[in-house]
Amino acid sequence: MNDERIxxxxxDPSLDRPRWERLIDAIARQALLDRRPSVTVSAQxxxxxxxxxxxxxxxxxxxxxxAAVDRPPVQSSGIGEDPALAxxxxxxxxxxxxxxxxxxxxxxxxxxx
Amino acid sequence: xxxxxxxxAYSVALAMVGRPADAEDVAQxxxxxxxxxxxxxxxxxxxxxxxxxxxxNRARNWLDRRRLRDGTDTEGLPAPEVDGPRxxxxxxxxxxxSGLALLPEAQRMVVLLHDLEGLxxxxxxxxxxxxxxxxxxxxFNARRVLRVRLSQDAPKEGTx
Numbered sequence: 335m336n337d338e339r340i341x342x343x344x345x346d347p348s349l350d351r352p353r354w355e356r357l358i359d360a361i362a363r364q365a366l367l368d369r370r371p372s373v374t375v376s377a378q379x380x381x382x383x384x385x386x387x388x389x390x391x392x393x394x395x396x397x398x399x400x401a402a403v404d405r406p407p408v409q410s411s412g413i414g415e416d417p418a419l420a421x422x423x424x425x426x427x428x429x430x431x432x433x434x435x436x437x438x439x440x441x442x443x444x445x446x447x
Numbered sequence: 448x449x450x451x452x453x454x455x456a457y458s459v460a461l462a463m464v465g466r467p468a469d470a471e472d473v474a475q476x477x478x479x480x481x482x483x484x485x486x487x488x489x490x491x492x493x494x495x496x497x498x499x500x501x502x503x504n505r506a507r508n509w510l511d512r513r514r515l516r517d518g519t520d521t522e523g524l525p526a527p528e529v530d531g532p533r534x535x536x537x538x539x540x541x542x543x544x545s546g547l548a549l550l551p552e553a554q555r556m557v558v559l560l561h562d563l564e565g566l567x568x569x570x571x572x573x574x575x576x577x578x579x580x581x582x583x584x585x586x587f588n589a590r591r592v593l594r595v596r597l598s599q600d601a602p603k604e605g606t607x
């Protein structure tokens with residue numbers, strides 16, 4: 335007796351077709367708006383971070399390469415080298431040098447008496 | 448997707464908040480929340496149940512806000528408001544809403560999902576986390592109350 339379905343169709347919101355369609359449209363439109371990416375300052379900075387880092391790394395590489403190409407060749411005269419190492423090489427090679435050479439290698443001015 | 452699931456979402460919301468206009472707001476709010484968290488729905492086949500759980504949560508939040516706003520602590524539903532498009536059915540609609548307001552929430556939910564939305568008892572039981580037998584019991588009791596309510600308020604024949 336109580337198994338008979340109650341007619342609840344007056345409560346069916348989809349019977350008011352225009353209103354129902356407006357509700358569906360409103361939900362779909364709002365959902366699309368919500369899915370748009372946010373354009374806050376912090377979000378934009380984060381978005382720019384990776385390309386900015388990549389560009390900085392590229393510039394650093396170019397600068398390093400240019401510096402390496404322009405670097406003057408290292409002189410093997412002993413000037414500018416490690417004094418201790420150069421002196422040791424002189425001794426081991428039996429290559430006697432003058433005191434002037436020694437002073438020069440140590441970085442003394444040429445004008446020093 | 449909205450078209451397919453909105454009426455079920457509306458039915459759940461109506462069972463909880465009572466007023467059709469409020470139920471539309473809750474259903475809309477729940478849909479937007481669901482779309483926002485769509486990645487969390489691990490089983491697309493169960494989207495409907497997942498969505499209806501969101502509707503329930505949103506409706507509970509909505510009821511909490513209403514209690515705070517109105518300063519009341521009652522669980523009852525507000526007086527139904529009829530804003531339907533069919534004047535000839537406005538009386539029936541109002542009586543149905545007032546009848547539903549007499550029911551406990553679980554019975555409202557079951558009768559709306561079964562008799563309006565067409566869900567089966569296993570589906571309702573799974574959604575409400577109750578047994579199929581309990582779902583049938585709720586439906587039986589809800590229909591009994593609604594029939595009494597409708598017969599009491601029905602306009603007498605021959606009266607204008």
